[in-house]
Amino acid sequence: MSLKLQISLRAKLILSAVMASMLGLVLAFGSLLGLGSEELVQEVKQQSGLYLSILLVALLLVAGLSYLGTRQLASNLMALEVGLLNFKDNDFSVSIPVSGDSQLKALAKLFNESAQTLRKERQYIYQRELLLDKVIQSSPNVMLLLDDEKRIIYANDAARHLFNNGLRIEGMSLSQLLNEAPEALVGALNNPKDGLFSLSRGGDENELETWHLSRGQFLLNGQFHHLVLLKQLTRELNRQEVAVWKKVIRIISHELNNSVAPIASMVNSGRMITKELNDPKLKLIFDTIEDRTSHLSQFIFNYARFAKLPLPTKAPVDWLRLTEQLRQHYQFTLLGELPQRTMSFDLIQMEQVLLNLLKNAHESGSDLTKISLEIRELNLADPTQGICIEVKDEGLGMSAEVLQQALLPFYSTKQSGTGLGLPLCREIVEAHDGTISLHNRDKKGLCVSLCLPRC
Known part of the structure; x- marks a missing residue:
């Protein structure tokens, strides 16, 4: 309802009141003249100016009273119009005064109740949008929303870090976004099919990460939108792979233990039965069997320890005490200052990891004075900030093939190795x-990096 219509409505009410009054007065005066005597008619004709003045004054009085009577109605209608205009501008904070007669009060109450309901609904939707945006922005999965012209209209934090070093990418075209992207990523996004692809980690071709690409399309406000989701599957695939290895190890350990225990028992029984014979050949046979069963038991124990690794029991760790404990086993040079802030992790498990890494460094052929340990804080802008621990040596290093297989169970380049050292480290980390x-x-040697988030 426009302002002109409100004024027109009030004017119509006043005009209607004036016309009704005028019609009533004219009818009353005409009836009086029609039924009156000749003397009365002559007298009215003589005083026509006076009667006309009385008629005009009466009409003005009716118009004034009508104006005053419709003032409250006009005020309420004006307030209702302002409130509806605010609704049109998505502003639901306005309320109108409850005044006037019962119908106007009912209308004002209904408007105010509607405004309150809309405010609550808008606040609820706003909170839901904030929650949804927080979840999307915190997700490690890369999320891109494109319009039908393949222009970015929404991207989460993971997408900004993957494509543009954390800078804003909304408004960029997909082709512009892919100018500096790795070739494998460009090929995957240009391929209309969903599926898996591999990306090198940090530009290192020896370390590949597995990603899954999926797409979706929906119609919003008459325009098609395209949703692109990129999920890193490296850790999930690694965990599935390790779970399979653990299951195999548990089955093999169980069967071997069922065989080793009776053999060890029979060796002891054989020694007791033949001890009076004092035959050197029998003693050699029993010693050999006992030695091999003992070696096999230790072999099974090492694998079972990997398969039954308990969950970490985290507690604050003193960095100085940890490094001093490591020095008691292996020689190394501590680089840089130790972190000032403590971190919480399983000390026994993490000490086992570092001992394995230092042991490998000592067996790499490196000069022992060139083996180093560095513990530094990661100063990242996101909540994943934590600690980076690096063990470096100047040994022979690893070939590309060994680097790809080194973290897999049972893989070892050592003649007597079990292939569980680095996989156990990975499982603990x-x-x-x-x-x-x-x-x-760069020159020679190997660097092993552990990145642990702050709890």
């Missing part, structure tokens, strides 16, 4: 929600 990576140094 990932149980702490961290990551482990290996890469050859």
